[in-house]
Amino acid sequence: MRTYYLRSFGCQMNDHDAERIRALLEAEGLERVEVPERADLIAYNTCTVRRSADERFYGHLGEASRIKKLHPERLVVVCGCLVQAEGDAFLDEHPFVDIALGPQSIHRLTEVLQLGLRGQGYFNESGPFSGDLPTCRELPFQAWIQVMSGCSNACTYCIVPRVRGPERSRPAARVLAEVRALVADGVLEVTLLGQNVNAYAAQDAGHAVDGSPFAALLRRVDEIAGLERVRFTTSHPKDLSDDLIEAMATLPTVCEHLHLPAQSGSQRTLRDMGRGYTMQQYLERAAAVRQAIPDIAITTDLMVGFPGETEADFQETLALVREVGFDGAFTFVFSPRPGTAAATLPGQVPAAVAGDRIERLVAATQKEGLRWHEGLVGKRVEVLVEGPGRHGDVLRGRSRQNVTVNFSGDAGPGQLVPVMVEAATSTTLRGRLVT
Ligand code: SAM
Ligand code: SF4
Numbered sequence: 452m453r454t455y456y457l458r459s460f461g462c463q464m465n466d467h468d469a470e471r472i473r474a475l476l477e478a479e480g481l482e483r484v485e486v487p488e489r490a491d492l493i494a495y496n497t498c499t500v501r502r503s504a505d506e507r508f509y510g511h512l513g514e515a516s517r518i519k520k521l522h523p524e525r526l527v528v529v530c531g532c533l534v535q536a537e538g539d540a541f542l543d544e545h546p547f548v549d550i551a552l553g554p555q556s557i558h559r560l561t562e563v564l565q566l567g568l569r570g571q572g573y574f575n576e577s578g579p580f581s582g583d584l585p586t587c588r589e590l591p592f593q594a595w596i597q598v599m600s601g602c603s604n605a606c607t608y609c610i611v612p613r614v615r616g617p618e619r620s621r622p623a624a625r626v627l628a629e630v631r632a633l634v635a636d637g638v639l640e641v642t643l644l645g646q647n648v649n650a651y652a653a654q655d656a657g658h659a660v661d662g663s664p665f666a667a668l669l670r671r672v673d674e675i676a677g678l679e680r681v682r683f684t685t686s687h688p689k690d691l692s693d694d695l696i697e698a699m700a701t702l703p704t705v706c707e708h709l710h711l712p713a714q715s716g717s718q719r720t721l722r723d724m725g726r727g728y729t730m731q732q733y734l735e736r737a738a739a740v741r742q743a744i745p746d747i748a749i750t751t752d753l754m755v756g757f758p759g760e761t762e763a764d765f766q767e768t769l770a771l772v773r774e775v776g777f778d779g780a781f782t783f784v785f786s787p788r789p790g791t792a793a794a795t796l797p798g799q800v801p802a803a804v805a806g807d808r809i810e811r812l813v814a815a816t817q818k819e820g821l822r823w824h825e826g827l828v829g830k831r832v833e834v835l836v837e838g839p840g841r842h843g844d845v846l847r848g849r850s851r852q853n854v855t856v857n858f859s860g861d862a863g864p865g866q867l868v869p870v871m872v873e874a875a876t877s878t879t880l881r882g883r884l885v886t
Contacts, residue, residue, distance in 0.1 A: 452526065452564070455481040456490035460508055461498025463684065464615075464644055465531060467581065467595040468557060469496045472530060474587035475560045487518055492526045497533035499610055501786035505533055512545065519547040526550070526569075530557060532614040535574055536789070542572050554615055555600070557581055580621050582629060590837060592639045592865040598626050598668070599645030604687065606714075607725045607792040608757065608785060611646060620645075620652050623668050630675055639865065640680035640835055641672070648683045649690040662694030669695075673702040679867060680835065680851065684710045689727040691736045700743040707744055708778075708853040711737065712752035716771030717764035720757050723796070730771060737775045748778035748823070748852035755812055756785040756805030759798035765808050772815045778823045778852065779878065780816040784809050817877040824854065824875035831885065834870045836862045850880070860884025 455476045459469035472494060473483065487493045493515045498504040515527050528550045534541045535553035542551055549569045552559055556573035558581075563571070582597035602611050603618035630641055645651065651665035665683075672681055681704045686695075688711055699705050715721050716730050728736075740747055753768060772780070784805045787794035834848040840857040841847070847857050848868075858870045860883055874881040 452481060452491040454484045454490045455492040455494060456484055456487040457494045457496065458487075458511060459496035459531075460504055461496075461500065461532070463595060463642070464597070464646070465496055465498055465554075467597060467644055468531070468554060470587050470589070470595070471557055471581045471584045472496060472560065474585040475557070476564075477587060478585060479561065479564045487514055490525070492528060493518065494528040494530065497529060497531035499531075499533040499536050499614065499788070501783065501788075503786065508533060512548075516545070516547050528552065528560070528563070530554070532610070534572070535614040536610060538574050539572050542570065554581075558584055575616075577616060577619075580619075580625075582621060583625065588638075590864070591637050592835070593642075593837075594633045594638045594640075595642050595644050596626060596629055596633070597621060597645070598643045598648060598651055598683075602646035603650075604647060604727070605725050607723065607796070608754070608788065608794075610788040610791055613790055615646070618647065618650065620664075623664075623671065626668065627671055627675070630672055630678065634675055634677045637865070639678065639867070640682070641678065643668075643672070643681070643683040645683075646685060647687045647690060649686045649692070649695055663692045663698075666692070666695045666698035669698045669702055669705060673704045678704055681705045682708065682853065686711050687727075688713065688733050688736050691740070693739070696740055696743045699740075699747075706851040706853065707747045708750070708851070709740055709747060710750045710752075711740075713768075713771060713775075714752060714754050715757065715760075715764070716767035716769070717760065718767075720760055720764050723759060724757060724793070730767065733771070734774060746852070748854065749775060750779040750781075750853070751775070751777050752781045752783065753812060753816070754783045754785050755808040756800040756802075758785070758793055758796035758800065760785075760800055760808075765812075768812065769815050772812070772819055776819050776823060777816060778854070779820050780812075782809060782812050782816060820877035821875065824877065824880055827854075827872045827880060828875055830872055831869050832856065832872060832880070832882075834858065834868055836864050836866045836868060838864050845881075846884075854878075854880055856880045856882060858882045858884055 497508045527548045530552040534551040551572040553574040555578045556576045558578045559573045601616040601618045649665050832850040834856045836848040845857045862868045870882040871885045872882040
């Protein structure tokens with residue numbers, strides 16, 4: 452076996468797992484190809500957070516099935532949350548799939564290849580953190596670092612706790628060692644990853660901390676010489692402590708961006724979702740963050756069509772969007788997931804009603820995003836250059852506030868440069884390099 456094809460779906464945690472899958476395959480001597488037809492091993496890393504994610508993957512799996520019919524010797528491997536949710540039934544239903552690996556079983560790839568295993572599924576394991584496996588990054592100067600796995604919250608709509616297991620925190624010493632090694636290897640920007648990073652609990656003996664263990668971790672990451680930028684995601688509003696806000700405000704490497712999923716502005720919907728905060732508490736936390744870090748960009752996740760959501764509930768979500776003035780938002784239509792409490796709640800919202808609400812929500816978030824970005828016109832922002840822009844001969848990078856900036860000027864990937872902002876859209880900035 453000489454070549455592999457890998458397609459990953461879903462969130463940043465999955466993208467990060469995909470980097471580990473690539474590294475494990477490459478350690479076995481396989482080379483990446485861009486089309487499945489040319490690959491000896493076809494791998495998918497699946498997501499199942501919404502039905503649309505399942506459907507997108509099944510479209511691709513059809514392609515693998517056709518290839519397998521023509522070339523039965525090829526290996527089809529399916530990893531990730533969807534196969535974890537379905538377990539052995541997935542292999543029974545798709546007999547041409549050779550191997551299925553849940554997200555906690557990625558490390559099994561090596562033995563699968565070395566022993567030539569077939570027809571096997573590995574689920575519900577509590578293997579090593581994928582962060583402890585070898586890695587392979589897209590850009591030499593940016594890296595994701597897993598600080599937690601799983602989730603122990605019980606949001607009633609969410610399948611993540613079922614497929615990724617209970618929350619586990621990676622010991623601080625392991626996280627710090629990984630950051631140090633990455634910085635020595637040229638990394639300037641790290642993003643600490645977990646479903647609920649601000650619930651991180653430092654497990655290192657001898658490092659008992661007052662206040663938030665995640666804030667303590669940030670303080671120690673910030674001390675690492677040569678590291679320029681630290682980001683983290685996702686934060687849960689109920690676990691956003693004053694200590695963490697203080698750390699964000701004072702640590703020079705921690706970027707002025709907070710992703711703080713609100714989900715809804717309705718008290719009743721938030722309660723039925725089991726989120727553990729009220730709209731007032733969310734607004735109070737957002738205000739505390741803005742007061743401590745005036746130029747912070749706050750982004751969020753919002754959902755429409757949760758069971759029982761009325762037009763009045765939805766109006767409260769729109770009010771929340773206007774009140775917080777989000778820089779950006781990921782917006783979703785509620786999708787009932789098998790085995791979750793919300794899937795069987797009464798008052799399921801018809802698709803047409805949810806469709807109309809999502810359109811209005813997207814318009815409202817775009818309006819706020821545009822307003823927020825226009826406020827940056829005429830200001831200077833620091834950009835980490837990632838590469839060429841999509842159009843013309845501009846360059847592209849991201850500001851500390853995590854906004855994509857297209858700009859003219861002469862700079863190379865991995866450089867930190869000052870850019871004067873000249874124009875804005877709801878999602879990006881445009882400018883020119885200044886000295
Ligand atoms: N742990 C993070 C949090 O609590 O904010 C996010 C995890 S989830 C992968 C990302 C987003 O997907 C959630 O914030 C939520 O808005 C959305 N989501 C999760 N389950 C969903 C469902 N059943 N239907 C629609 N959207 C969903
Ligand atoms: Fe899902 Fe809630 Fe956990 Fe986020 S905090 S992963 S939405 S259960």
